[in-house]
Amino acid sequence: MDHEYIGQLLGFTLAHSASVVETLQADEVMVPYAITIKEEQQELVNFEAETQEQAIQQAESKLAEFSETVDAWCYGQEGAINQDDNTINVLYFKVWVKGMTAALEAYQPIQKSPFKLLSNIQIQNFAEAGLDEAEGENFIAGLNQGVDIHPATASRWDSWFDTDAAEDADASTDSAAE
Structure with a gap:
């Protein structure tokens, strides 16, 4: 399995998501999206719906289909996590390439306004993927x-x-290799 390629997909998706969220107003949320790759052809798929929750449900359903029909896909959405009694805004990602046992999942803590990336990307399931x-x-x-x-x-x-x-973060992308 090409670990460098999987990392490239995640890095590109992170960069694209950051470029989108940076342009949004503080009360706006990025539309969840996927980039599919089939025979070196890329396609961007946006999951627009009345609510963010509906868009995410629509995306989850479509990602399962993509795993049957494409060579690779990467997915990005905006969300929040609870950490130490604080709500932290994050960019959330999934990346899948044929041969993986599960999609790689990761999140990037962010500050929405002014836009900042906080700490390093956090990989959730490196070995499990x-x-x-x-x-x-x-x-x-x-x-x-x-x-x-x-x-x-x-x-x-x-x-x-x-x-x-x-500098204050406990974890980093290096944790992906641990």
């Missing part, structure tokens, strides 16, 4: 490449990153 922990460095290299190749994000990435929060 069928990825080899010994390939963690290749995965991280791919993740960074995915961010770098996004045309609207690469030049602004450093300005979005909250370096104070990153």
Whole structure:
């Protein structure tokens, strides 16, 4: 399994999501979306609905279908998690490539206004997705490449990153390889 490619898909999806959320008003939410890859052809699919909850349900159903019909897909949505009695805004991701036992899941803590990336991306199920922990460095290299190749994000990435929060974070993308 190509860990670098999986990392690239996640990095590109992270970069795309960040570029979208940065342009939204504080009370707006990014429309969940997926990028599918079949025979090197990419397609962007937006999941618009009356509510964010309905859009996410629609996306979950479609992702199961994609696993039957495409070579790879990546998915992004905006959400929130509870951590230490605080609600934290996050960008949530899933990435799947043929051969994986489950979609890789990750989230990126963010500050909505002004937009900032807080800490590093958090990988939820590296080994459970069928990825080899010994390939963690290749995965991280791919993740960074995915961010770098996004045309609207690469030049602004450093300005979005909250370096104070990153230094204070307990976990990092390195945890993907642990």
